[in-house]
Every structure is written in C-alpha cells, then in structure tokens.
Amino acid sequence: MFLTFIRRNDSAAAWLRLLVLASLSCVLLLADDFIQQRFSPNNRAELEAGWVAGLWVFCLALWLCNLRGLVVAILAVFAGMQLLQLANISFFGEPLSAIDIRSLLREPGEVGQTAWHSLGAHWHAAFSVLLPYSLLIALHWQVPSRVTLPASRWALVLIALVLLAKPYRATYRNLDSFTPGPTRSGLHNSLNAYSAWAVRLALRSEPSLPPAPFAPYRLSAIPSTAKHVWLVVADSLRSERMGVYGYSRQTTPKLQAYLREHPSAVVRPGVSAGVATDVSLPYLLNPIREPGQDHLLREGQVNLFRLARQAGLRTHWISSQESRLLAHLGSRYLDVSITREDHPLRFLERQDHALLEILDRQRFAERNFVVLNLRTAHLPYAQNYVHQGGKVPWPDQGAQAQGNAYDNSIHYLDGLLEELIARFDQLDGERYLVITGDHGQRLGENGQWGHNDLVPEVSDVPMIVISRDAPQQALEALKRERWISHYEIGKWLAARLGTRIDNPNLRANEHFVHGKLLFSDNFIQPVCETPAGLVHLPPMQLSQWLGKARLQGCGS
Template sequence: MHLSLALPRPTGGLRPWLNLAALATLSCALLLLDDFLQQLYTSNNRAELELSYVIVLWLFSAALWLGNLRALTVGVLLLFAAMQLMQLANISFFGEPLSATDIQSLLNDPAEVSQTARHSLAQHWPALLCVALPYMALLVLHVRLPGRVALPASRWALVLIALVLLAKPYRATYRNLDSFAASPNRSALHNSLNVFSAWSVRLAFRDGVELPPTPYAPYQLSAVPSTAKHVWLVVADSLRTDRLGLFGYERNTTPQLSSYLKQHPSAFVRPGIAAGVATDVSLPYLLNPIREPGKDQLLRTGQVNQFRFAQQAGFRTHWISSQESKLLAHLGSRYLDVSITREDHPLRFLQRQDRALLDVLDQQRWAERNFVVLNLRTAHLPYAQNYRHESRPMPWPDSGPDGQSNAYDNSIHYLDSLLGEVIADFDKLEGERYLIITGDHGQRLGEGGYWGHNDLVPEVSNIPMIVVARDAPEQAMNEFARERWISHYEAGQWLAARLGTRIDNPNLRADEYFVHGKLLFTDNFIQRVCETPGGLVHQAPEQLSMLLVQPPASSCLENAGKG
C-alpha cells in the first residue's frame, strides 16, 4: 500500500477549508474548556490563556482533522483525557498542578491512591465531569463528521502531529525534571504535556531511589500576635554578596542602597546563606521555611507556607514576578490573591525587563494588610541583556576580556536603581511594615573558569540580606540584627512571625545550615555549612539518601575546631 504525502488538491472550492477552520477552532476551544469548567467550582485552577499556546493548539487541532486518521485521533484524545483526569483531580484535591514526581508517586502506590479516590469522590467528582464533557464532544465530532462534512485531507498533517507530541519528550532527554515544572497559571493540558513527557522519559520504567524516612522531628506551629500592616520580600535572581558596594566591593555597584542605609541606621545588612543553588529549589525553601533536608512533604502540603500564614492572619497576598509562572510550583500558589508574572505582560517585560515590574507594582491597590513577594531577574545570565533597553550608559564596558564580569556589575548597578524605587514605594506606606531584600542564590563569576550557578560551592550559596523596617517594635529588629549570617531559613522563620505564625523547630542546631542541590524531590546533593568564629565552613556535599541514614552526629559548634 502506497502512503502519499502529496499536498491535497482542494475539492469543492473554499467550503472544505472553511469547514476545517471552523472545526479546528471548535476543537481547540473544547481542549481548553476543562480548565474553565473547573474554575466554575474551585479557585484551585488558576489557568490563564497564553496566545502562543492557543495558536499551537489550534494548529494541532487542524492537523488532526487534516490528517483524517480516525484511529490515531481517537487514541490521541483518549490519551489527553486520561492525562487531564489525573491533572484536574490533582488540582481539585491538592490545589496544585501535577508534577512528574507526583505521577511516579501515584503509580508507585496504587492502593493508597485508589482508597483516597474512593473516599474523596463525593467532594471532587466535578473534575471527572470537566474532562468527560469536552472530550466526549471531541470524540463524537471526530467519529461522526468525517465523510459527512467536506474537508481537505493531507498526510503532511502527520508531521505536525508528530512534532507536537514528540517535541517535549525529546527535550526531556537532555533537560532535567525542573525544566518541566508545572505552572499554576498555565493550561492544565499544557502542564500535562510537560510533566507526562518528563515522567515518561526520566522516571517511567525505572527503579528510582526510595529515600529513607526523615529522622527529623516535625515542626510546631503556633499563632502569635502580629500588628504588621505590610510585609514585603524582594528576591533578586543570582545576587552575590561580595559584588555589592554596600558589602565593601571596590566598585560602587549599589549607590542608592548604600545612601539609603546611611540615612536609615535602623536598617541593616548581613551576608546570607541560600537554601539552594537553583531558583526552583531556593524559592520553595524560602517561602516554606524548611531547614533540614528530606522534609519534602512540607513542600507538598503547604503546612509551613508563608502565603498561607499571611492569609490566615488577614493579609492580602501578592506575587509579582518578571520571570515565568512555572516558578510558582511549590510556592503555595493556592494561597495567592494576586499573581502577576512575565506571561501576563509579555510585550511589556520584553521591552522594559525588570523595570516593567515597577510599573505593575505602581498599579497595585493595597489592602489594609499586605504580604508582597517581588521576584526580579536582573542579575541572571546573560547579564547585559537585562539592561540593554536602558537609555542611560552603564558604568563599565561589557565587551572585551572582562566584559562578562563587567556586565554582572552593570546588572547589579541597574538593579540598585530598581531597588531604590521599590524602597521608595515601601516608604510611602503607613503603619508597621517590614522589607527584606535578598537573592535566590549567588553566582560563579569566572572562578576556575566557571560561570552561572547550580553547583554546591560557596560562591553560589553566598547571598545578601538587607532588612528594613518602619514603625516596628525594636525587639522585632534587634533579635534579627544580632545574627552574623542570616540564612534563607532564618529569614523565612522571622517573616513567618511577622505574618502571625511562630515556627518552633526541635531539630534546630546553632550555627548549622543546609544548602540543597539543583533538584527537588530526588536523591539530591546537600551541603552542610557551619558557622565558626573563623567564618563559614562548607563541608563536602553528601547525597540526601546517605544523609538521612546517618545525620550529622555533632553540631557545628562542637566541630568548630575541626573546620
């Protein structure tokens, strides 16, 4: 049998092509419908339309009609329906999109999943209806209409179908799981294509490492009085302490911050220690204050989530980011009142980069109490790209042998001007208020020929902590200012108290910190960092599985002389 890939010869004039366009539009709408149906009964689904994704989905829908292979189309739609049933059920039950590791966990324990599904069906059955209605309609259309409605046909459509279905699995062969993190603001089908592709390539049919149970005791949470009106957290990407002028760097990369701190002696700066070496690791551990390795369940449940604490205390919660919405994975997006990312204003962020974030900030209408997290990208590679739109010249030339290092300093100088405006907006507010400015992680800047992050080395865990307060009790600041170094965990614990929740950690050891490697929910590498009289001692990284079996027997203080 000969399979022809020749272009179709139109028969019947323009009508078949108009029919194709109409059916592709209807099919595309039905593929998007499950999100909107779920949004009718739960706020857990926060999907928003993305123009580029809708265009691809429309072309894919047209290709299914143009291909005119009924068995293939039915198979694809049934596959999508199965993925979406798992996805929407997870969103309904947990409030978060499904991840690749979630899929593996579900398949590893089918008995527990089945029992949970039976007991929760009465509450979450609408998820089944949200999938059944559009996909039944699509199946009926594709089974009954071909042959009854004039349509063009071409086997070239199979190429587009293959590209759409295989592109993400191919990408998963050379990218890690965190590159396929689900975004709460994306279409559920878009998330499903991402995470099921990553799971099928990276996790399916493989014997994963089963991590030992964590030896660390659970945290104790208690409500505490909070009179704060505004709590702001600013997280700048790839911010390294020793390249900031206010920390003694030879170049004045932070003129505005340095000037501000001189005028306001109640504000203070400290060197900090990041919780992880990658944004999608450090942000979850900062916004879910977790100190010890192996307590991943706290990330999944949101038990210690800052946005949750804020909502419980009556704060309006805001996430404003110049980066992609996928970073919201495991940040507690279900507790957000306002979520604005680069994808909400793509053209504005493309033209103005992080300065567009200030435009969005100025448009906010604050409630009586607000918890605000701002996420900037300014100092991320490629550094020069982040400030190219600025009309003013940068202090240092970003070409030549030192160009990349100079570009990083320029990006910090540009960031300094943005942070000056953020602080000015913060100072306009009234009442007791707190602001922390920090980095998600540090950066290698040519040491040993290496650039970027993701490595467990001191340069990458090296971040600043800048703390500002207004109309605040002295005790709230004094207890924090006494620290010599401030870790992400300590900053998160302090912020939680400002948001009305005290975290008591029975595992706490003085002057001991943990920095997590570049992946979540795997047998990650963990670096123990000890604070000693002579400075920080970074111990050799250990795999999580080994660390859980044999946690450090002695505290950092006991080992101070051994560093």
C-alpha cells in the same frame, strides 16, 4: 470557466471550515480548566498566548491528517491525562508532577479507594474533562464523513514532532525542568509531567531515602501588628558584587546612600537554601532548615502565604519570571498572582521595570504580604538592562564583557530598588521590606560561570531588612546574626505574619544548601559559622547524610 470558479469556491470553503474546526478544537482543549474554575478555586490556569498559538497549530494538524481513528486515540489519551490532572488539582490544590504520577501508580488500590470516596466532593473534575473531550471526539468522528476538508499526510510529521518534543527534551533535562506551573494550562502541565515520568521515572527505580530523623516543627500564633510585609527576591544576586557589601565598584550607589540615611536597617551576608531557583524559592517561602523533609514542602504547613492568609493579610505574588516557579510556593494561598506570562510584551519591552507598573495598579488591603520576584541578574546579564539604552557603567563588550555585564545588571537593580523602596516608604503603619537573592552566581572563578554548583559563590546572597514604624525588638534577633540564612529570614518573616516556628532540631551556627534538584536524592552541603568565617563542608547525597544520622555536620 464557471466550473473553475466553483472548484475554487469549494476549495476556499473547505479551508474556511478547516480553520473554524481548528479554532473550535483549540477552545475545547482549553475548556476543561475554565469549566473547573466554576466549581473550584484550586484551578488557577490562565491563557498564555504562546501556548494557545501552539495548541491551535496542533489542532489544525489533527484535522489535516484525515485519520480519525488516530486522532480519537490521541484525544482519548489526553482526556485520561487530564482526568488525573484535574482530580489532583481539585484534591491537593496543585498540578500533577512526574513524581506524583509515580506515586499514584505505585498505590492504585489506595488511590482508587480515595477517588471513589471523594467523588461527591470532586465530581466536577471528571465533568470538566468529559464534557469538552466528548464534544471534541464526536466532532472528529462525525464531521470528516459529512463535509469536505483539506487533507495532507504531512500533518502527521507535525503531530509527531509535537508529541515527541517533550519526551525527547526529558532525555537530557532533569525533572525540575518539567515542574508544573499552577497558572499554566492543565494540558500543558500534563504533557510536561507525563513526558518526564515516562522518560525519567517509569522504567527506573529510585532508591528510597532513609527516614528523616527530625521532630516536627511547632507552630503557635503570636500577636502581629504588621500592616505591610514585602519580600523582594532578585535572581542570581551575589552580595560580594554589591557596593553596599564593600565591592570595589559602585554597583549600588543609591542603595548605599539610602542605608546611610537609615542606619536602623539590617545589612548582612546571607546563605541561600539552594543553588537553583526551583529549589531555593520553595525553601525560602516554606522555612525548612533540615534536608529530607519533603512532606513539609508538599503539605504547606509552614508556607508563608498560608500563614499570612491565616493572619488576615492579602497575599500577592508578582514575578517577572515564569509561572512554573510557583510550584511548591503555596499558590493556593495567593490572592493575587501575576507572572511574566500574564504580560509577555510588557516584560519583553520593560523587563523588571514592568513589575513596578504592575505594582502601582495593585489594590492593597489594610494588611498585605507581597513577594516580588525579579530576574535582574540572570544570564544573559546584558539582556536584563539593554532595554534602557544609553551608556552603561562598564563596557559589556570585549574580554571582560560577561563580568562587566553582571555588574551592570546589579547597577540596574540599584535603580529599580530605589523606586521600590520609595513606594514602600509611602505606605502607612508598621511595615517591613526584605531584599535578598534566590542564590548567588559563579562569575569566572576557575573559569566557571552560572550557578547549580554547591560552591560558596553560589550560596552567597545579600540579606537587607528595612523597617518603618516598627517596634525596636522586631529587628534585635537579626542584628545579632553575622550571617542570615534563607531559613532564618523565613522564620523571622513568619513571626511578622503572626506565627512563631519552634524547631526542636535546631543546631546553632549550622545551615544547609541544597543542590539543583527537588524531591530526590539531592546533594546537600552543610555550611558552618565559625569565628574565622563560613566553612562549607564537602557536598554529599541526601541518602548518605540521612543514613549517617547527621553524623557529618557542624559540631560533629
């Protein structure tokens, strides 16, 4: 009986050691981001509960498999990925993407030379990786030979599932599904980026695009007295389904009542820059009109957060969606960045209303640029308002369930906007509030739902501009427009933030809608303003459009 007790006690101690080692390993795998943050503000990684839990289980499996050679090889690969990841973050200010990996590997000599000459300024990237990974590899190499630990070959199945899950996902999802999130763990971004590169890019040659035949934009500082500039972007918001635009259902009664009391507001139909959030948001917050100018997205020359910070405004991004949407939005110019991952339970319980609670806790500076990103009308529509309970305006069950649910979500947004506008009205000084959507939505036309398609319903977004204590001329240009595109409102916002953008390539009454991909031979659609309305030209690939030197477009 005594020997049985001892054996049981030894077994319990072995499992306790295993749990401690798994926890320590998890901390070390997360440590590189937080070490680098002591040296560079470019690393904006935050702890996300779901990722930490998954990583801990993976660490447990690494110890359980009892194959230290395999484990050390996996950790060495992770360390190599993280060296490039943190170096890229330090040098460029953004996480590494699959396309960045392809570019780095195509020019190893130039990359190596740049890395060597930049080592003095960015040495901390290597230190941040080598310190925790050296300790972790030493633990796995030394501990199993010195202490007794539980072991199971079934752990290999879990390790294989974890390592192969993302490459398998890359076989059926496009590159935009693996866009890195600036506030995600570096290792999380690395697994996404390298998986997408290995499956989608490593063994495939993508044709090079013809050079974009455009003159550079000219930026000039102009006087700005705006105290508060707010931009509200609601997901999948189609103007045709809003009562304020003449829809037969009263989906926006509160907004309509407010606008009747404030006739100075500008209410126009809009044209989105893209058919997917991953595309339209970057083009909205980097006002770029002509397709094929990827360098402007990467360099952030016209980024609104950058322009705001240069003018002395405090910059805020508050989103009820994932942090990965921050890619190419200028996250390195943000003073405040809050996403769904920062408050997962609160957003799960309160959905977009959680954003109001977070907004109320912000400490605004004297001047602020605030972007609020809502999920309101995203599929599944009913999920966005179900937390409120009670009776909905239109039944979301039965044959018309999906269309009714979309209208209910707009009705829910109407109440949310009422509360947002009330907070905006309480501010002091010259201020501006823009309400728009990232893209529109197909709502049963020809049996089709959702977005991602270059059709008029998906590029249809609202454009509502409210001002307070503002000079009359600030809105004059917008009031002359019949439609306002994402590019036009972005350029107008830049002026409110103190920068005039002069575009020598501008063609009157011509807009562009981008397909669902970013940084690729994307499909684009020219949209022309005519006296009879908008004319959507047939979509064509970017390479074809550039190759024809813009022969197909409005006025051609």
